[in-house]
Amino acid sequence: MKKIQVLICKIAGFLLKLFGRGSNFPGVLALKFDKNILSYFKMPKIVIAVTGSAGKGSTSTIISDALRKDNKNVVHNKFGSNMTPGIVTLLIENCDLSGNIKGDALVVEVDERYTETIFRYLKPNYVVVTNICRDQPPRHGHFDLVFDKIKNALTPSMHLVLNGDDPYLQKFNLDNTFNVTYYGINKNKYSYKMNKFDNINMYGYIILFFVGMLAAVTMVVPGISGSFTLMLIGYYEPVLNMVNEITAFKNLSTNIILMSVFMLGVILGIVFVSKVIEWCLKHYKKETYYAIIGFVLSSIVSVLYEVSKFPMNEVHLVIGVVLLIINSLLVYKVFDL
Numbered sequence: 001m002k003k004i005q006v007l008i009c010k011i012a013g014f015l016l017k018l019f020g021r022g023s024n025f026p027g028v029l030a031l032k033f034d035k036n037i038l039s040y041f042k043m044p045k046i047v048i049a050v051t052g053s054a055g056k057g058s059t060s061t062i063i064s065d066a067l068r069k070d071n072k073n074v075v076h077n078k079f080g081s082n083m084t085p086g087i088v089t090l091l092i093e094n095c096d097l098s099g100n101i102k103g104d105a106l107v108v109e110v111d112e113r114y115t116e117t118i119f120r121y122l123k124p125n126y127v128v129v130t131n132i133c134r135d136q137p138p139r140h141g142h143f144d145l146v147f148d149k150i151k152n153a154l155t156p157s158m159h160l161v162l163n164g165d166d167p168y169l170q171k172f173n174l175d176n177t178f179n180v181t182y183y184g185i186n187k188n189k190y191s192y193k194m195n196k197f198d199n200i201n202m203y204g205y206i207i208l209f210f211v212g213m214l215a216a217v218t219m220v221v222p223g224i225s226g227s228f229t230l231m232l233i234g235y236y237e238p239v240l241n242m243v244n245e246i247t248a249f250k251n252l253s254t255n256i257i258l259m260s261v262f263m264l265g266v267i268l269g270i271v272f273v274s275k276v277i278e279w280c281l282k283h284y285k286k287e288t289y290y291a292i293i294g295f296v297l298s299s300i301v302s303v304l305y306e307v308s309k310f311p312m313n314e315v316h317l318v319i320g321v322v323l324l325i326i327n328s329l330l331v332y333k334v335f336d337l
Helices: 002-018 025-033 056-069 084-093 112-122 143-153 167-173 202-220 226-232 236-247 252-283 285-298 300-307 314-334
Strands: 046-051 074-076 105-109 126-129 159-163 179-183
Touching (some): 002 025, 056 074, 056 126
Parallel strands (some): 046 105
């Protein structure tokens, strides 16, 4: 019976488009047949719902475009039909007669007052909330009512993606019920940072091993800043976060494996580099010292980078140059170069 209802609604939608009249009539008709018609549809693995007072349409479009860039077949209500009849129409147009949605992902803009009805059937994996503010007061009333509508539609299995620049949205997870990711323009303590160790593979472990060896070089060779070197290659924060997570007993099994690979590289690196430097000092003493001095001088770049963040005048510059000359002369005399 449901297949016949879906077929009738599909034909109705086709005829309307044939005469240049796109509308939500197929959804209205389907709801007349069965008010719980949404339960008939089988959702794809990825279901993303976007709601909030403003910005739903543009946000859902950005998400859809990003998924298409990832070669996903996306079903999306791009024309903004975000209430129940419009969303039912979208699903009817993109399903087979058995109710299977023909797409890899479903991205739906949902009117905030209809979230309870829509979420009950669609069961989105991700719920994006753009913001909650005063919008259409005659319809929505106070924005606390809008918050309650959305909050009551959520279940702990849904991953919330919240606008970190809207402090009001922090209310959604005051009791730590949900898994939450924050997005926004301004960086804050909730800002997400992509970790180089997320979804690491064998190639990543090999790279981490050699990063450990590089860190060992900075420990043995004078004049090389370890932290600055790791920052240059983009591994300073990931390694620091790894240490912080271990001390906080977070993701212990994964981080211990990562730290073991890193430390293996450090230990072997220290042994190897120490032997190389010992051999160089024995056979090429003067050249080795020149190399060390070069490392020391080049490390000035990192110092200047930090100094550039603070006010500096001509006096500071002169003092720096004088100290550099004095230090160079001392090195020259001490090592009789």
